[in-house]
Amino acid sequence: MGQFGRQHIDEERLQLALEAADLDLWENDVLTGAITRRATRVFGELGYSDDETAHMIDDVLSLIHPDDLPLVQTALTEHMTGVTPHYRCEFRLRAKDGAWIWYANHGKIMDGGDGVRGRRLIGVSFNIDERKQTEARANEQQRLLAESETRYRELLSNLRTGIVVHAPDTVILYSNARANELLGMSGSDIFSRHADDPVWQFVDEQGVSLEKAQYPVRRVLDSGRAIDSQVLGVRQPGRTAPVWLIVNAFPELHSDGTLKQVVIQFDDITPRKHAEQEIHQLAFYDALTGLPNRRMLMDRLNEALAATARSQQYGTVLFIDMDNFKAINDVLGHAVGDLLLVEAAARVGHCLREADMVARLGGDEFVVLVASVPGDSGMASQRIALIAEKIRASLSAPYHLKGHERHSSPSIGVAMFVGSDQGSADVVLRQADMAMYRAKDAGRNTFRFFSAAMQLAVESRAALEADLRLAIGSQQLALHYQVQVDDSQRPIGAEALLRWHHPSRGTVSPLQFIPIAEESSLILDIGNWVLDVACAQLARWQRMPAMRHLTLAVNVSARQFRQADFVDMLSAIIARHPCDVSRLKLELTESMVLSDVAEVVHKMDSLRALGLSLSMDDFGTGYSSLSYLKKLPLAQIKIDQSFVRDITTDATDAVMVKTIIDLARNFRLEVIAEGVETQEQLEFLRGHGCMIYQGYLFGKPVPLDEFESRCHAQGVPASLT
Numbered sequence: 244m245g246q247f248g249r250q251h252i253d254e255e256r257l258q259l260a261l262e263a264a265d266l267d268l269w270e271n272d273v274l275t276g277a278i279t280r281r282a283t284r285v286f287g288e289l290g291y292s293d294d295e296t297a298h299m300i301d302d303v304l305s306l307i308h309p310d311d312l313p314l315v316q317t318a319l320t321e322h323m324t325g326v327t328p329h330y331r332c333e334f335r336l337r338a339k340d341g342a343w344i345w346y347a348n349h350g351k352i353m354d355g356g357d358g359v360r361g362r363r364l365i366g367v368s369f370n371i372d373e374r375k376q377t378e379a380r381a382n383e384q385q386r387l388l389a390e391s392e393t394r395y396r397e398l399l400s401n402l403r404t405g406i407v408v409h410a411p412d413t414v415i416l417y418s419n420a421r422a423n424e425l426l427g428m429s430g431s432d433i434f435s436r437h438a439d440d441p442v443w444q445f446v447d448e449q450g451v452s453l454e455k456a457q458y459p460v461r462r463v464l465d466s467g468r469a470i471d472s473q474v475l476g477v478r479q480p481g482r483t484a485p486v487w488l489i490v491n492a493f494p495e496l497h498s499d500g501t502l503k504q505v506v507i508q509f510d511d512i513t514p515r516k517h518a519e520q521e522i523h524q525l526a527f528y529d530a531l532t533g534l535p536n537r538r539m540l541m542d543r544l545n546e547a548l549a550a551t552a553r554s555q556q557y558g559t560v561l562f563i564d565m566d567n568f569k570a571i572n573d574v575l576g577h578a579v580g581d582l583l584l585v586e587a588a589a590r591v592g593h594c595l596r597e598a599d600m601v602a603r604l605g606g607d608e609f610v611v612l613v614a615s616v617p618g619d620s621g622m623a624s625q626r627i628a629l630i631a632e633k634i635r636a637s638l639s640a641p642y643h644l645k646g647h648e649r650h651s652s653p654s655i656g657v658a659m660f661v662g663s664d665q666g667s668a669d670v671v672l673r674q675a676d677m678a679m680y681r682a683k684d685a686g687r688n689t690f691r692f693f694s695a696a697m698q699l700a701v702e703s704r705a706a707l708e709a710d711l712r713l714a715i716g717s718q719q720l721a722l723h724y725q726v727q728v729d730d731s732q733r734p735i736g737a738e739a740l741l742r743w744h745h746p747s748r749g750t751v752s753p754l755q756f757i758p759i760a761e762e763s764s765l766i767l768d769i770g771n772w773v774l775d776v777a778c779a780q781l782a783r784w785q786r787m788p789a790m791r792h793l794t795l796a797v798n799v800s801a802r803q804f805r806q807a808d809f810v811d812m813l814s815a816i817i818a819r820h821p822c823d824v825s826r827l828k829l830e831l832t833e834s835m836v837l838s839d840v841a842e843v844v845h846k847m848d849s850l851r852a853l854g855l856s857l858s859m860d861d862f863g864t865g866y867s868s869l870s871y872l873k874k875l876p877l878a879q880i881k882i883d884q885s886f887v888r889d890i891t892t893d894a895t896d897a898v899m900v901k902t903i904i905d906l907a908r909n910f911r912l913e914v915i916a917e918g919v920e921t922q923e924q925l926e927f928l929r930g931h932g933c934m935i936y937q938g939y940l941f942g943k944p945v946p947l948d949e950f951e952s953r954c955h956a957q958g959v960p961a962s963l964t
């Protein structure tokens with residue numbers, strides 16, 4: 244075998260070795276630039292035929308990906324200029340179908356041998372496409388991972404919740420922007436803080452620092468269990484704020500069983516606390532006075548009931564109602580009324596100890612709760628009487644409102660309780676309310692203690708009201724007639740007076756049931772019924788010669804008169820019972836004209852327009868004032884029987900009656916005296932110019948038939964025949 248043969252065998256071996264290693268050998272004459280050996284396998288892989296390869300061999304650079312070409316050139320230059328010991332390069336080659344496939348070239352410059360002059364670059368190429376694809380996928384995953392981490396970091400740093408990640412027992416690893424903001428520290432100040440040097444200091448509600456072992460983070464570290472809590476009073480640098488805090492132990496553990504991380508989420512809940520306080524304020528406090536409201540009172544009263552049941556000490560409720568508050572409000576306006584209430588609230592507060600409570604129920608009603616009064620019932624009630632008197636005196640002192648001195652006073656009802664006795668808070672409050680009404684009945688500006696008798700009175704009043712409701716429309720009501728006479732004692736009219744004949748109660752006095760009817764609005768039905776019967780009666784008398792001259796006076800209650808449709812209702816009754824309306828006289832009371840005189844006068848004018856006349860009943864007992872007497876379209880005033888009663892024995896009453904008679908004369912009003920029982924009274928009245936009378940001296944109120952037969956017997960007054 245010659246040298247050529249030897250070379251041939253070596254070449255074959257080399258080829259086999261290259262194939263086994265998936266390598267392709269190439270060779271380049273550096274001096275001439277000619278390619279002396281082709282990497283034929285590479286071109287075959289790329290899909291080019293030998294022929295095509297032969298043609299493009301000198302133009303192989305055109306197959307390299309333009310992005311990779313500079314790398315290849317640099318690698319070649321660096322090696323050939325001796326910068327690198329080897330030529331190494333990775334690049335993409337264009338396959339015949341246009342795809343790019345990755346290859347690696349490793350080569351080295353060798354000295355020429357065997358007569359070959361100069362140097363040659365010899366190297367191998369091999370396919371690295373698969374590795375490159377794998378790397379590309381890994382890079383993509385890396386990129387996605389980095390992106391996702393950036394996203395999560397952004398998310399965390401934009402969260403409006405503070406996040407701190409703590410490595411247990413070592414250092415803080417991370418805090419987001421909100422955490423830094425809430426803690427008032429920079430991220431780098433927080434970062435690497437140790438668990439024993441916490442960023443928080445926890446304090447109790449009194450502001451006293453807690454032991455470190457009680458810190459939420461420490462508790463989680465010790466127990467490995469999460470905490471979700473609303474912590475009050477966390478002291479951050481410079482301030483104490485309520486904080487909501489969730490501390491979570493990460494589920495993963497180190498191989499030694501210790502926790503890996505603790506994540507703390509927190510937020511400052513000061514705004515929420517403020518909102519809660521506001522809601523609490525609205526729900527439990529009165530907006531005007533700032534006092535607790537009924538709801539809060541009832542809560543505290545229930546607590547007090549339970550406490551007194553245990554301690555067997557007395558508790559007390561004082562129900563306060565401001566006298567004449569409505570009049571102040573109506574006359575001076577709500578602004579002044581409000582000022583008075585605020586002032587009253589403050590005054591009550593000054594009369595109490597810190598443990599006591601004053602609430603506003605609404606309107607002009609206040610309730611004081613004294614939760615515990617030491618001593619037996621006698622001693623306790625003495626103490627309470629002192630408190631009640633103090634409140635009364637304080638509330639009746641003059642009020643200086645908007646530069647004016649105003650006056651008011653309280654009526655106070657007191658109910659004492661020992662838990663188990665009375666049961667519910669409602670009952671106690673009702674009892675105090677009842678006692679307050681007693682204080683009002685007793686003349687106002689005073690206080691009354693609730694008693695069992697009071698309860699009984701209230702219950703019997705309620706029973707009477709229920710019976711009265713049934714009485715209407717069940718023939719139990721009737722009208723009696725009391726004669727009114729002239730100077731010659733002949734009947735000139737009558738007053739219709741209501742009678743209630745109850746099947747078991749017997750005859751109930753109007754003095755007893757009219758006030759109840761007025762409070763419960765039953766008076767509206769009753770009053771309409773009375774007017775209806777009275778008008779029917781007048782219509783009947785019209786047809787009776789001995790009766791047709793009589794006037795008929797009917798009492799109208801304030802509530803009835805105030806009804807918006809009172810005039811319409813009366814005119815409908817008159818239309819139902821055509822009669823001489825001039826014979827109908829409505830008796831009004833002074834209390835009706837106390838408020839809104841203009842409207843009252845308007846209504847009275849409308850009534851007069853129906854043809855009837857108006858009389859002022861019980862004149863002199865109310866707030867008689869010349870100014871209103873002048874304005875009202877009255878035909879008559881009636882001297883109240885309380886003045887007539889002592890007319891001959893009491894100089895004041897005598898003067899009063901004389902004055903009323905003079906007044907009536909001056910105003911050209913008819914005057915009638917009621918309650919005339921004796922001849923002396925009659926003489927006095929006649930002597931001073933009162934010529935019309937009503938009273939037992941002439942006849943008591945009697946049923947219709949009796950009244951009519953008396954009138955028939957007495958005949959018609961001479962003046963009317």
Ligand SMILES: Nc1nc2c(ncn2[C@@H]2O[C@@H]3COP(=O)(O)O[C@H]4[C@@H](O)[C@H](n5cnc6c(=O)[nH]c(N)nc65)O[C@@H]4COP(=O)(O)O[C@H]3[C@H]2O)c(=O)[nH]1
Pocket residue numbers: 725739740741752753754757770773798799800860861884917918919920937938939940944
């Ligand atoms: N001691 C004494 N009393 C005398 C004498 N003359 C009359 N009386 C009584 O005095 C009251 C006069 O009626 P009033 O002042 O309108 O007072 C009435 C009136 O305010 C009210 N009332 C009666 N009927 C009605 C009614 O139909 N509607 C309304 N709203 N109130 C009525 O009830 C009050 C009481 O009525 P009565 O018990 O019938 O009482 C009547 C009458 O019986 C007397 O010489 N001596």
